[in-house]
Amino acid sequence: MNYDTVAAISTAQGEGGIGVIRISGDDALRIADKIFYSVSGKKVTEMKGYTASFGKISENGEDIDEAVALVFKAPHSYTGEDVVELSCHGGLYITKRVLRAVLNAGAVPAQAGEFTKRAFLNGKIDLTEAEAVIDIISAKSRGAARSALCVKEGALRKKIDGVKNDLLSMAAHLSAWADYPEEDIAEVTADSVIETCDNAIKCFKSLLDSYDCGQAVKKGIDTVIAGRPNVGKSTLMNLLSGYEKSIVTDIPGTTRDIVEDTVTVGDVVLNLSDTAGLRDTDDTVEKIGVDRARKRLEQCGLLLAVFDNSRELDEDDYALIESAKLVPSIAVINKTDLDNKLDIEYISKNIKYIVYISAISGDGRDELTKAVEKIAGTQNFNPSEGVLSNERQRIAVKNALDSVVEAMNALKCGMTFDAVTVSIEDAISHLLELTGERTSDEVVDRVFHNFCVGK
Numbered sequence: 001m002n003y004d005t006v007a008a009i010s011t012a013q014g015e016g017g018i019g020v021i022r023i024s025g026d027d028a029l030r031i032a033d034k035i036f037y038s039v040s041g042k043k044v045t046e047m048k049g050y051t052a053s054f055g056k057i058s059e060n061g062e063d064i065d066e067a068v069a070l071v072f073k074a075p076h077s078y079t080g081e082d083v084v085e086l087s088c089h090g091g092l093y094i095t096k097r098v099l100r101a102v103l104n105a106g107a108v109p110a111q112a113g114e115f116t117k118r119a120f121l122n123g124k125i126d127l128t129e130a131e132a133v134i135d136i137i138s139a140k141s142r143g144a145a146r147s148a149l150c151v152k153e154g155a156l157r158k159k160i161d162g163v164k165n166d167l168l169s170m171a172a173h174l175s176a177w178a179d180y181p182e183e184d185i186a187e188v189t190a191d192s193v194i195e196t197c198d199n200a201i202k203c204f205k206s207l208l209d210s211y212d213c214g215q216a217v218k219k220g221i222d223t224v225i226a227g228r229p230n231v232g233k234s235t236l237m238n239l240l241s242g243y244e245k246s247i248v249t250d251i252p253g254t255t256r257d258i259v260e261d262t263v264t265v266g267d268v269v270l271n272l273s274d275t276a277g278l279r280d281t282d283d284t285v286e287k288i289g290v291d292r293a294r295k296r297l298e299q300c301g302l303l304l305a306v307f308d309n310s311r312e313l314d315e316d317d318y319a320l321i322e323s324a325k326l327v328p329s330i331a332v333i334n335k336t337d338l339d340n341k342l343d344i345e346y347i348s349k350n351i352k353y354i355v356y357i358s359a360i361s362g363d364g365r366d367e368l369t370k371a372v373e374k375i376a377g378t379q380n381f382n383p384s385e386g387v388l389s390n391e392r393q394r395i396a397v398k399n400a401l402d403s404v405v406e407a408m409n410a411l412k413c414g415m416t417f418d419a420v421t422v423s424i425e426d427a428i429s430h431l432l433e434l435t436g437e438r439t440s441d442e443v444v445d446r447v448f449h450n451f452c453v454g455k
């Protein structure tokens with residue numbers, strides 16, 4: 001490939017044990033040789049792939065740092081090109097200084113995502129695998145990391161390849177049969193076409209079904225903790241976030257503004273909002289807080305409706321129960337360490353999920369975790385199945401599905417195999433867009449636009 005040789009700092013910007021400057025391209029080894037001097041005297045250009053050597057980085061006779069040079073030889077590297085990684089000490093100044101020396105020696109600065117883009121352009125990975133790299137880096141939970149890794153290892157590509165090959169051989173068979181009637185080509189039966197289409201439809205539908213769940217695992221569910229004043233909402237917030245995020249007092253009306261934090265509950269990421277206790281009030285500031293709480297509640301993906309076990313239901317509780325009917329909700333009965341005065345039967349009649357906790361001691365937390373996982377659907381979430389991870393992928397699969405459904409309908413309406421073939425070919429081209437085998441430069445640019453420099 002005839003690209004420039006690029007370089008960037010590939011580790012996070014900040015102080016760390018080690019900082020890595022990555023160089024990729026035809027000139028990577030020669031460029032490294034200009035600034036890296038190994039203790040053994042061996043030149044980088046003489047090193048074999050997958051070997052390392054220890055030495056010094058210096059420029060114009062000035063020593064910059066001690067470093068380890070690691071060599072990858074094309075095509076056996078992340079990008080598929082010659083790669084040298086210089087590991088120096090992980091300081092903000094040092095990594096930038098080493099990068100400057102590398103650029104002075106002839107490399108050009110890598111664009112955001114350029115290493116991964118080169119891996120894609122050199123055929124090392126497809127577009128779904130490239131997108132999985134971003135997802136691995138940004139994963140905040142075990143589920144998100146595992147599903148991204150499975151896609152990185154080809155879970156989605158293999159699944160799509162299977163269906164694509166079936167559709168391709170069917171389309172080829174259909175055209176051959178239509179175009180060369182005099183040849184001895186086995187007749188295509190409607191049954192065999194229907195079977196192939198059915199399988200494709202099943203595969204696409206299961207991928208689309210897992211999308212929402214995958215998004216919940218990846219991005220988190222917008223979750224609101226609501227309830228009347230003093231029921232223990234902020235105490236629950238602090239229990240889930242693991243530190244004193246919200247102020248807790250025994251004075252009703254303590255929380256006034258929305259307090260936010262992102263937490264993981266089991267395998268699920270929750271974007272939590274602790275809110276002002278819901279009640280009618282004359283206090284101007286508190287009133288604004290209550291209005292904000294009500295608004296947030298209407299738009300949430302999950303409501304944790306908190307009730308105080310030691311008190312009877314009041315008007316504000318009844319109103320909350322009504323709101324809970326409109327969004328996915330868990331009734332959280334708090335203060336179970338105190339004597340029961342709450343009409344739990346009424347709550348359980350109206351809210352499907354109900355858990356019992358003591359936010360102060362943490363009792364019942366596991367129960368809450370299970371309920372959250374049930375609502376998020378992560379119990380049936382199987383990362384190794386290959387999960388669609390973004391809108392681009394979802395739309396490609398949806399379009400492929402629509403095309404196959406169209407083919408089926410054409411067949412059922414008794415249209416010619418020609419019409420069926422056109423729809424099948426549409427479906428194939430949507431799958432080629434998904435994997436990036438056939439896609440525009442703009443789409444590719446947009447995918448890599450989201451990357452960080454050095455990846």
Ligand SMILES: Nc1nc2c(c(=O)[nH]1)N(C=O)[C@@H](CNc1ccc(C(=O)N[C@@H](CCC(=O)O)C(=O)O)cc1)CN2
Binds near residue numbers: 076078124
């Ligand atoms: N030091 C270092 N660690 C890293 C990376 C890196 O670029 N450098 N990676 C960057 O994301 C990830 C690993 N990705 C990599 C992917 C492929 C190859 C590679 O050498 N592939 C060869 C050989 C495969 C084989 O032996 O079968 C190949 O594809 O031919 C290396 C790293 C995570 N850790």
Ligand SMILES: Nc1nc2c(ncn2[C@@H]2O[C@H](COP(=O)(O)OP(=O)(O)OP(=O)(O)O)[C@@H](O)[C@H]2O)c(=O)[nH]1
Binds near residue numbers: 247277335361
């Ligand atoms: N006994 C007992 N007390 C609790 C429990 N959870 C919270 N509390 C107490 O209840 C009081 C109110 O707790 P908060 O967490 O501030 O309640 P809140 O719902 O956020 O209240 P507002 O912000 O005013 O709406 C505090 O004194 C807490 O210590 C519990 O599980 N058991």
Ligand SMILES: [Mg+2]
Binds near residue numbers: 234235275
């Ligand atoms: Mg509070």
